[in-house]
Structure formats: C-alpha cells, structure tokens
Amino acid sequence: MPVLEATELYRFFHAGDDEVVALRGITVALDPGELTALRGPSGSGKSTLLACLAGIDEPDGGTVSVVGERMSRRSEAERARLRARHLGMLMQSGNLFEHLTVGANVRLQMQVSGRDRPDEIADILDSLGLDGLANVLPAHLSGGEAARAGLAVALAPKPPILLCDEPTAEVDAMTEQRVIERLIEACRIGTAVLVVTHSATLAARADRVIDIRDGGIVHD
Numbered sequence: 154m155p156v157l158e159a160t161e162l163y164r165f166f167h168a169g170d171d172e173v174v175a176l177r178g179i180t181v182a183l184d185p186g187e188l189t190a191l192r193g194p195s196g197s198g199k200s201t202l203l204a205c206l207a208g209i210d211e212p213d214g215g216t217v218s219v220v221g222e223r224m225s226r227r228s229e230a231e232r233a234r235l236r237a238r239h240l241g242m243l244m245q246s247g248n249l250f251e252h253l254t255v256g257a258n259v260r261l262q263m264q265v266s267g268r269d270r271p272d273e274i275a276d277i278l279d280s281l282g283l284d285g286l287a288n289v290l291p292a293h294l295s296g297g298e299a300a301r302a303g304l305a306v307a308l309a310p311k312p313p314i315l316l317c318d319e320p321t322a323e324v325d326a327m328t329e330q331r332v333i334e335r336l337i338e339a340c341r342i343g344t345a346v347l348v349v350t351h352s353a354t355l356a357a358r359a360d361r362v363i364d365i366r367d368g369g370i371v372h373d
C-alpha cells in the first residue's frame with residue numbers, strides 16, 4: 154500500500170497578468186522501500202511538487218494523503234503534525250536552524266518527530282561523511298556539507314517518507330556515491346524516498362524514474 158498518494162494536483166502562480174501553471178494534474182503514489190528519482194528541466198515544477206507533497210504548499214486542486222491521512226485542505230497546524238510524524242524533508246532552501254550546531258539540528262528533528270535517539274547521531278553523520286562536524290554551526294559548512302547535514306536531519310527520525318531536493322548537488326563523485334548508498338539504506342528499512350535530481354548516477358540506481366515537463370508527468 155502506498156505511503157504517499159497525490160491525486161490530480163494543480164498549482165497556479167500569478168505574476169502580474171500572467172498565470173503560470175506549475176502543476177497540471179499530477180497523480181503519483183509512493184510505495185514503502187522504493188527509491189524514486191524525479192527529473193525535469195528548470196522550472197518544470199519539481200520543487201513545487203515536493204512542497205505540495207510535503208504540505209508546505211497547498212495545491213489549488215487535488216489531494217495529498219500521507220500514511221492514509223489526508224494532508225491537503227487541513228490547517229497549517231494539522232499539516233505540521235502530519236509532517237513531523239511521517240515526513241523527512243530536504244528542501245532547496247535548506248532545513249537547518251542557523252543558531253544550532255549540526256548535531257543539535259539532528260537532535261531537534263528527532264525530538265519533534267517523537268523518536269529521540271541521541272545515541273544514533275554520530276552514526277548518521279558518519280554515514281554521510283560529516284564526522285567531526287557535529288559541533289559546527291551551519292554557517293561554517295560548505296554547500297555540499299550543508300546539503301548532507303540537511304539530509305542527516307531528514308533521515309534521523311527514520312520517517313516512512315523522505316522527500317529530497319537535489320541532495321547530491323555541489324558534491325564530488327565519491328560523496329555522491331555515499332549519499333546514494335545512504336538513501337538506498339533508508340529504502341531498505343522501508344522508507345519511501347523521492348529525490349529531485351539531475352544526477353544520472355542517482356537515476357541509474359533508482360527503482361523508478363519520473364520525468365516531468367511543464368508541470369505534467371511525461372514518463373513514469
């Protein structure tokens with residue numbers, strides 16, 4: 154049974170007199186343990202789709218359900234509760250609190266999701282090549298390190314659903330490999346992983362590749 158289901162999602166934006174259709178009727182379901190790569194050119198709607206799936210943005214049409222509960226058209230507080238319980242997210246804007254160290258960011262996410270395992274923090278950072286950075290503030294990380302720290306935060310509570318926007322941007326080939334292995338490991342324990350990526354290496358390792366153009370799915 155899918156852990157995330159989105160049906161006929163529409164999202165419109167207005168810029169002056171112009172209307173941009175960012176999502177035009179996207180239907181997608183994610184199964185536990187599946188690694189899905191989401192590809193598409195710049196402006197095709199990838200980030201908008203992720204934000205709608207995560208309940209950060211509200212679609213103008215269609216519904217999103219996570220682990221059997223409807224997420225769309227609910228109050229921000231209810232969406233936040235569902236997100237905390239079921240979703241790990243790495244968005245392009247980043248998901249690190251600047252005044253907290255990397256380790257404290259990971260810990261906070263564990264606490265928010267109700268799965269507080271401080272003994273696991275070092276291992277999570279290690280597995281993403283971030284050993285030694287637990288006590289560092291996000292401002293002192295490189296772009297690639299910050300993305301991986303964000304991924305550590307998203308992975309820490311072992312969520313049933315993980316949504317990531319370009320987790321391997323700004324990293325070398327070896328680090329990319331490490332991130333991919335970590336995502337596959339998350340799938341092995343049953344997480345449904347959806348990754349926006351331009352990486353051919355990542356797409357080649359995915360169970361499924363979805364291509365979007367102009368807000369619609371052209372290949373699944």
Ligand SMILES: Nc1ncnc2c1ncn2[C@@H]1O[C@H](COP(=O)(O)OP(=O)(O)OP(=O)(O)O)[C@@H](O)[C@H]1O
Nearest residue numbers: 166167173175193194195196197198199200201202
């Ligand atoms: N807040 C907004 N206001 C107006 N237009 C928006 C907004 N967010 C997105 N758009 C527009 O919606 C379309 C889809 O944008 P989106 O950011 O989802 O694309 P993307 O595939 O993630 O692009 P990229 O790969 O460059 O991040 C684009 O035409 C974009 O300009």
